[in-house]
Amino acid sequence: MALGSCGGSAQQNATTTTRASGPGAGKPPVTIGTKNFPEAYLLGQLYSQALRAKGYTVNLKTDIGATELIYRALTSKTLDMYPDYTGVIGAVIGNQKNPKTAGEAYQIAQHVVAKDNVVLLDKAPFTDRDAIAVKPELAQRYRLSSVEDLARVPGPVTVGGPPEFRTREQGMVGLGKEYGLANLRFRPYKIGEQYEQLDKGRIEAADVFTTDGPLSRGGYVVLKDPKGLFGFQNGVPLVRRDVVDREGQEFVTTVNAVSALLTTMEMRRMNAAMTLASRSPAGVAEEFLRNHHLI
Numbered sequence: 001m002a003l004g005s006c007g008g009s010a011q012q013n014a015t016t017t018t019r020a021s022g023p024g025a026g027k028p029p030v031t032i033g034t035k036n037f038p039e040a041y042l043l044g045q046l047y048s049q050a051l052r053a054k055g056y057t058v059n060l061k062t063d064i065g066a067t068e069l070i071y072r073a074l075t076s077k078t079l080d081m082y083p084d085y086t087g088v089i090g091a092v093i094g095n096q097k098n099p100k101t102a103g104e105a106y107q108i109a110q111h112v113v114a115k116d117n118v119v120l121l122d123k124a125p126f127t128d129r130d131a132i133a134v135k136p137e138l139a140q141r142y143r144l145s146s147v148e149d150l151a152r153v154p155g156p157v158t159v160g161g162p163p164e165f166r167t168r169e170q171g172m173v174g175l176g177k178e179y180g181l182a183n184l185r186f187r188p189y190k191i192g193e194q195y196e197q198l199d200k201g202r203i204e205a206a207d208v209f210t211t212d213g214p215l216s217r218g219g220y221v222v223l224k225d226p227k228g229l230f231g232f233q234n235g236v237p238l239v240r241r242d243v244v245d246r247e248g249q250e251f252v253t254t255v256n257a258v259s260a261l262l263t264t265m266e267m268r269r270m271n272a273a274m275t276l277a278s279r280s281p282a283g284v285a286e287e288f289l290r291n292h293h294l295i
Helices: 038-053 067-075 086-093 102-114 136-142 147-152 172-179 193-199 213-217 241-247 249-260 264-275 281-291
Strands: 030-033 058-061 081-085 118-120 130-134 157-161 184-188 205-209 235-240
Touching (some): 030 038, 030 067, 038 058, 038 081, 038 249, 038 264, 067 081, 067 086, 067 235, 081 086, 086 102, 086 235, 118 241, 130 136, 147 172, 157 193, 172 184, 193 205, 213 264, 235 241, 235 249, 241 249, 264 281
Parallel strands (some): 030 058, 030 081, 157 184, 157 205
Antiparallel strands (some): 118 235
């Protein structure tokens, strides 16, 4: 798999020269990848910049794609590390059923990746789950407060979201199986575009992420998920075991120190800075790390 053709700016995909000193000085370069949406770009910058501050040489490759693609890049040794989410790992990679707690989701994800000699570092406090959002007008008209209430809306109800949402259990498949919603149809959009489509009335509902910046400005009703279809989705970095062994304990400590600070409110705030204030992921990450004395 050639990642040279993947998206992302030249700045984001640049390699930074190792510092002359620090625990990472002289260590082999590390290639970190990200998925294909703003929060993933931000996470890539947070981990990359913190590691560079410790002297590690980091090559950051952004916009690689969904879990199915980026995990394959990790296990084929095209990447050394990337950030993902506990529930996604269990459901998409391991085809596991929804766990009952965040801790169980983490343990399932650990078990799933261990067979591929991949290690999960500490999970972050923030959780970024899929959710279904509608406009307040629709929610008021049909008394919508939870996902199951969508059955009251005369069909078809068009749901907009990223292409992979169509075929995932934690997506359109599960909405049919778990909630019995037979009145839904799907329309694919690039991540982030579903908000504009919802605002313009081109779709009735949207697959969103709970840390999305646009949710901080109001104007949307996020429907409850009483059956727990979308599970537990704490952010977590995946690293190949051989990379952990060669880079050493300080590498792990540095990554875990960043993760420990990433609460749901902090992530939503930083996501809003990117998507609503048009700030770069690199700039938002640098400000956060400086404020917490990690660079």
